[in-house]
Amino acid sequence: MPRVNEEYFEKKRKEIIAAAYRVCVRKPITSVVMNDIIAETGFSHGVIYKYYKDLDEVLRDLVISINSQNKIDEKLDKILAKADKKKWENVIREIGEMLADYLIEVGRDVLKISLYSDMLAMSEPERVSKIAGELGSENQSPLLYFVKAMAVYLKKVIKEEGLKPVKSVEEIIQFIIVNYHGIQTGYVLSFCMDAEQIKGKYNPKEMFSIMSESVILLMKGRK
Numbered sequence: 001m002p003r004v005n006e007e008y009f010e011k012k013r014k015e016i017i018a019a020a021y022r023v024c025v026r027k028p029i030t031s032v033v034m035n036d037i038i039a040e041t042g043f044s045h046g047v048i049y050k051y052y053k054d055l056d057e058v059l060r061d062l063v064i065s066i067n068s069q070n071k072i073d074e075k076l077d078k079i080l081a082k083a084d085k086k087k088w089e090n091v092i093r094e095i096g097e098m099l100a101d102y103l104i105e106v107g108r109d110v111l112k113i114s115l116y117s118d119m120l121a122m123s124e125p126e127r128v129s130k131i132a133g134e135l136g137s138e139n140q141s142p143l144l145y146f147v148k149a150m151a152v153y154l155k156k157v158i159k160e161e162g163l164k165p166v167k168s169v170e171e172i173i174q175f176i177i178v179n180y181h182g183i184q185t186g187y188v189l190s191f192c193m194d195a196e197q198i199k200g201k202y203n204p205k206e207m208f209s210i211m212s213e214s215v216i217l218l219m220k221g222r223k
Helices: 003-026 034-041 043-049 053-070 073-081 087-104 107-123 123-131 141-160 167-191 205-219
Strands: none
Touching: 003 034, 003 043, 003 053, 003 073, 003 107, 003 141, 034 043, 043 087, 053 107, 053 123, 073 087, 073 141, 087 107, 087 167, 087 205, 107 123, 107 167, 141 205, 167 205
């Protein structure tokens, strides 16, 4: 295929994905249909189906686009590369701060789509598993890299410091991920709800600080 055609093809696909992004910010993915994407682009049905055979292919590329723009690898690697020069407790706190900054940098629109994706996974797990299976390892959720790297680091700390955690590393990682998703949900909802005592007042940095201190206590365990 001539280069000009490749560039044109890629440009059209990006326009379709950008339209899908706008639609998925406005309404839950569970209620999005292909006609929503078509209406948002202003293209004809024929043009859209030239590039994508169905909605799930669009959603797959939307996930790939979002994940590629919101990597956590380098941020975490930068902290862990200097971990040996710091107290492990401070490294955990620094990682918590990084997660808070990451959450804020990603932005509420992307986080809303993430929450909507969770809703889709609950209502149509087989469909979501199929989409996830087509992503490829390099396009998986940034949190998967976080889980693997953190597991290695925590096991290293436990061995070197002679710690006796009250929970296994796997359980501590699960605790972190559950807290991450909970903080993410609270952060998004705080901007969606009109209640004066809630709207815009949720502080991810405080929440992740509490999570970090909890992880430290779980790691220290009993003397």
